[in-house]
Amino acid sequence: MRSGRDILVYAADYNKGNAPISIIFDDLLAINDQLSNLNGNALDIIIETPGGSGEVAEDIVKLIREKYDDVAIIIPGWAKSAGTIIAMSCDEILMEPASALGPIDAQITRNGKTFSAEALLKGMDEIKAEVTSTNNLNMAYIPILQGISPGELQGAKNALDFAKVLVKEWLIKYKFKDWNHHSTSGLPVTVQEKEQRAEEIASDLAEHSKWLTHGRSIKITDLERMKLKINDYSKDVELADAIRRYYTLLKMTLDTNIYKVYETVESQIFKSLHEPNQPPAHKPDQGNIAVFDVNCPNCRSLYKIQANLGVEKPIEKGHLEFPSDNILICPKCRFEINLSQARQQIESQTGIPIV
Known part of the structure; x- marks a missing residue:
């Protein structure tokens, strides 16, 4: 697709919610197997995922980065949640206007319900602030407070910080590694400036109160407002045609009973219902x-x-x-x-x- 670069596809079908379409531990074996078939110096990852485990996303990135110094990610459709975390570990992010990343705010499942870790923590802060200002605890809050332990609150904070720490670290180490001069002034970029930019981007992506829902689509224009450089491949007619043709074939494959695809040019692994x-x-x-x-x-x-x-x-x-x-x-x-x-x-x- 792009000359001289290996290709790894990791894709899941959003429409098969009864299947394990999220990023999970079982993906590591298949991805490692497909990586073993590749021998080039640079890698393009084509990804389609609703997200999943941030810890597994970290392990996937480690597998890839042990093999490649030059990694780009191509997002023809959606790469949400943990898929966005993986994208932030790449030297180059390729999208088009129809593509989307998603917020990385940690999600917590409790009593069968899934909700934002940030929303939980902010809700508790609001209760604390109200009690402090009025010196009185609203009786309606008592059942809520009785059902939440300090350990759960700390777990929510840790989950929220985990994604932000990964994204900040990877942006500095990979995405910003060749960002040496400011495009406007031409002045050198300092380490402190890279750290500040990475912190701002990670915080933006993790801010539930900004995106309101975990499934929100974050487009090229949103990312560029964060001052994150994105390669809009729709401006390259030949490359865009190749990516769209492959994506159409991929969607046709997923329209069968297959719910996950791990693929290189030479080999494929399918998971099916x-x-x-x-x-x-x-x-x-x-x-x-x-x-x-x-x-x-x-x-x-x-x-x-x-x-x-x-x-x-x-x-x-x-x-x-x-x-x-x-x-x-x-x-x-x-x-x-x-x-x-x-x-x-x-x-x-x-x-x-x-x-």
């Missing part, structure tokens, strides 16, 4: 096993099925063994799921029988 009677859409992993996902059509529970090819192997933790009679009994609701076509697809693709 499978309804009954649908075969898995990818070839087995090395080690003579094939692992694929099955959704129970009755209770919608998701299971990972391990098919041993040719020889018996231990069933990995969290996996269910491919049934010898092709009928999987849902452990939760006891519904019978017919995997006959899955067996046929795997054995025809590999030429090896399931044992």
Whole structure:
């Protein structure tokens, strides 16, 4: 796509919310596997993600940066939340007007509800301020205060600071590494100026009260107002055409039962959801096993099925063994799921029988 640069694709389908489309620990193995197939000196990452674990995003960046000094990220669609954190670790960010990043304000799940860590902390500060000014505690606040421990408040603060610290560190180390002179005055850029700019950008991206919702789209113009340099690839007709053509093919791939794609020019890993009677859409992993996902059509529970090819192997933790009679009994609701076509697809693709 861009001459002389390796390409790594990490993409998830926003429309398959019943699948694990977020950035999670399992992604590390697939990304590391795809990186092992690359041998160039520079990397372009094409990303499409709703976000997910900031800790896993940090580990993904470490894997990439151990291999490459020159990394660019291409965002043809959305890279929200932890995807935005990854973008801030790159030397170059390529977007077009339709592309979007998202706020990095930490989200906390409590009692089945997800909300902003910043909103929680600011709410507590407002209660403190009201009590201080009136010397009286509104009785309506008591149930709220009883349900929140000091440890939870500290956890919310730590989660909020984590994303900001990562973004600030990576902007200084990577995005700003070649920012040596001011574009207007031509004067040298000091370390203190890089730190200040990085702090301002990280704080802006993490400010829930500015963006109001975690899913808000942050466009090129928003980022440029933060004084973050963005490469608008729509101004390069040839490059824009290549990216859009690939993105169309990627979306067509995700319009199937595939919910995640890890891809290089030479290799692909797909993760798929499978309804009954649908075969898995990818070839087995090395080690003579094939692992694929099955959704129970009755209770919608998701299971990972391990098919041993040719020889018996231990069933990995969290996996269910491919049934010898092709009928999987849902452990939760006891519904019978017919995997006959899955067996046929795997054995025809590999030429090896399931044992």
